[in-house]
Amino acid sequence: MSDLPQAWPPQPQPPLAYASLRLEDYDISPTHGFLPSEPPLRRLPDPYYSPWESIMDRFNQYLLAHHVRRLMPVLDTDRLSTQAEYRRAFTILSFMAHAYVWGRNGAESEPASEFLPASIAVPWVAVAEFLELNPVVCCAAVCHWNWQILDEDAEDPMDIDNLGTLHTFSGSMDESWFYLVTTAIEAKCARGLNAILTATAAVEQDAIGVVTESLGQMAVSLVEANVILERMYDRCDPYVFYWKIREFLAGWENMAEAGLPHGVLYEGVDDTDTFSLDNWQSLIRRFRKYAGGSAAQTPLLQAFDIALGIKHYPTGERGRQAAAPAQWSRFAALEIPEPPPANSYLVRMRDYMPGGHRRFLEDLAATCRIREYVLLTCSDSLLHVCRPDDPRVLLRQAYNGCVGQMESFRNKHLMLVSRYIIAPAKNGPSLPQRAAAPPPSQLILPTASAQTTARTAPRPLPGGRMGGDSLPADPAMYPQTNTAASWQPETALSRPPPQVKGRLARRLEADAVARGTGGTDAVEFLKQVRNETAQTKVP
Numbered sequence: 001m002s003d004l005p006q007a008w009p010p011q012p013q014p015p016l017a018y019a020s021l022r023l024e025d026y027d028i029s030p031t032h033g034f035l036p037s038e039p040p041l042r043r044l045p046d047p048y049y050s051p052w053e054s055i056m057d058r059f060n061q062y063l064l065a066h067h068v069r070r071l072m073p074v075l076d077t078d079r080l081s082t083q084a085e086y087r088r089a090f091t092i093l094s095f096m097a098h099a100y101v102w103g104r105n106g107a108e109s110e111p112a113s114e115f116l117p118a119s120i121a122v123p124w125v126a127v128a129e130f131l132e133l134n135p136v137v138c139c140a141a142v143c144h145w146n147w148q149i150l151d152e153d154a155e156d157p158m159d160i161d162n163l164g165t166l167h168t169f170s171g172s173m174d175e176s177w178f179y180l181v182t183t184a185i186e187a188k189c190a191r192g193l194n195a196i197l198t199a200t201a202a203v204e205q206d207a208i209g210v211v212t213e214s215l216g217q218m219a220v221s222l223v224e225a226n227v228i229l230e231r232m233y234d235r236c237d238p239y240v241f242y243w244k245i246r247e248f249l250a251g252w253e254n255m256a257e258a259g260l261p262h263g264v265l266y267e268g269v270d271d272t273d274t275f276s277l278d279n280w281q282s283l284i285r286r287f288r289k290y291a292g293g294s295a296a297q298t299p300l301l302q303a304f305d306i307a308l309g310i311k312h313y314p315t316g317e318r319g320r321q322a323a324a325p326a327q328w329s330r331f332a333a334l335e336i337p338e339p340p341p342a343n344s345y346l347v348r349m350r351d352y353m354p355g356g357h358r359r360f361l362e363d364l365a366a367t368c369r370i371r372e373y374v375l376l377t378c379s380d381s382l383l384h385v386c387r388p389d390d391p392r393v394l395l396r397q398a399y400n401g402c403v404g405q406m407e408s409f410r411n412k413h414l415m416l417v418s419r420y421i422i423a424p425a426k427n428g429p430s431l432p433q434r435a436a437a438p439p440p441s442q443l444i445l446p447t448a449s450a451q452t453t454a455r456t457a458p459r460p461l462p463g464g465r466m467g468g469d470s471l472p473a474d475p476a477m478y479p480q481t482n483t484a485a486s487w488q489p490e491t492a493l494s495r496p497p498p499q500v501k502g503r504l505a506r507r508l509e510a511d512a513v514a515r516g517t518g519g520t521d522a523v524e525f526l527k528q529v530r531n532e533t534a535q536t537k538v539p
């Protein structure tokens with residue numbers, strides 16, 4: 001007990017090092033949080049990139065007409081100069097890539113593509129390296145770098161009712177709204193991020209009033225986040241989300257059932273040497289596996305978790321304790337839990353965040369000691385008889401209020417998962433399945449994939465490298481609804497039921513597990529995360 005604080009207020013002791021962090025040092029906007037301060041670029045300014053931009057001009061139409069696998073040159077990324085340009089390039093290449101992989105023709109004759117052509121893969125990997133994130137669609141691509149302000153003079157330009165998206169897969173308002181809910185939450189929570197840093201510094205100075213006030217600010221921004229989260233129901237229809245949007249956001253990890261047992265090969269990046277069917281196994285090992293896009297990739301909730309000391313254990317392993325680092329020993333007598341092993345899914349999601357944001361979380365974790373301060377400050381056994389306006393009582397209230405808002409967010413979020421994934425999956429698709437028409441002979445089969453390299457001569461692109469190609473169209477309107485489970489003999493007339501491969505969007509049997517876009521058992525994981533949040537309150 002000798003190293004415990006003897007008197008109140010407690011004196012912070014080494015080795016808990018405090019430091020002031022600045023949002024700007026991590027590419028975080030003091031006004032817009034993890035969104036850029038300025039609206040994202042709507043086009044790349046250099047006309048060199050017009051092949052990309054002209055695809056994006058008609059992107060939804062190409063998807064609708066099943067012409068997503070288009071011939072495109074391999075463009076150099078050297079002509080991108082600003083962060084904003086790199087972000088736009090990443091976003092549009094993400095749309096093109098996921099349309100290419102998942103935007104098939106809706107029948108067994110046209111499965112998901114295991115090959116991403118060099119025209120997308122090469123620049124996408126280069127841009128992703130610059131931004132320090134994985135080359136796969138992510139929260140930043142569709143929510144952080146994909147918005148516009150409708151009325152610049154509006155009282156609150158970042159209000160959700162004053163925002164629009166730049167791109168969607170489906171062309172639906174539902175999809176725009178799905179992204180904008182996250183965009184608006186990010187903007188509102190900029191206030192909370194500032195408050196986290198103020199509280200972190202105030203702990204260093206033992207300024208209990210400032211810590212309490214900052215926790216109040218954090219709670220206000222979480223209340224706003226909760227209000228916006230509930231607005232998901234306003235304009236995003238669960239049926240549309242599950243059956244028409246979600247599949248495009250899927251990644252290529254744990255997607256064997258959806259037709260990608262090995263992941264996806266990034267042509268021109270991972271297959272630079274020659275290969276033949278003899279060394280097929282070695283080629284398979286080069287396939288990349290990435291989780292799909294999810295708001296779990298926003299640094300926002302993780303920043304609040306870190307600030308409030310909310311710990312998440314590996315799913316199903318609640319309560320496992322790591323060996324206590326020395327600096328934690330002085331908290332042992334106060335029953336402050338030692339740092340547990342982190343939830344590997346949440347930690348892994350940091351690879352899908354831009355580098356600066358990831359580093360912010362790491363540095364925040366190394367410096368923020370708000371929870372320890374609350375526990376030490378409020379450890380006095382006489383606290384329960386203190387006056388209600390005692391600064392320690394107010395501090396504990398403010399802290400618990402904040403944790404309560406996080407718990408409330410996660411409760412509402414669980415409800416969303418139940419209504420937007422579980423319910424539509426169990427109800428099944430409403431559109432009748434239509435079997436695929438045979439590919440029109442006048443259209444050219446894909447030539448740029450390694451799969452077809454053995455069969456057909458690749459088509460060279462300007463610059464000598466290989467690109468994607470046009471694919472045959474299919475009359476099925478919505479490939480996502482084309483599941484084996486939805487096949488109806490009366491609508492398929494005399495055709496036999498198609499043996500389509502599984503999909504991410506498919507009907508779930510009553511006892512089946514709903515998987516997240518990262519392949520997790522979504523409900524078990526999210527319930528545990530919610531419970532761990534609730535258990536963090538200081539009694």
Ligand code: HEM
Pocket residue numbers: 181182185229232241293294295296297298301302410413416417420421515516517518519520522525526529
């Ligand atoms: C219809 C709306 C939504 C659905 C169906 C949904 C679904 C899911 C699913 C299935 C997961 C499990 C992990 C995964 O597979 O990605 C997840 C995790 C997560 N989602 Fe959502 N989500 C929705 C909206 C949002 C929004 C608007 C936010 C916040 C901006 C958000 C933030 C998170 C976070 C932070 C996690 C990680 C777990 C946690 O920290 O609580 N989600 N979501």
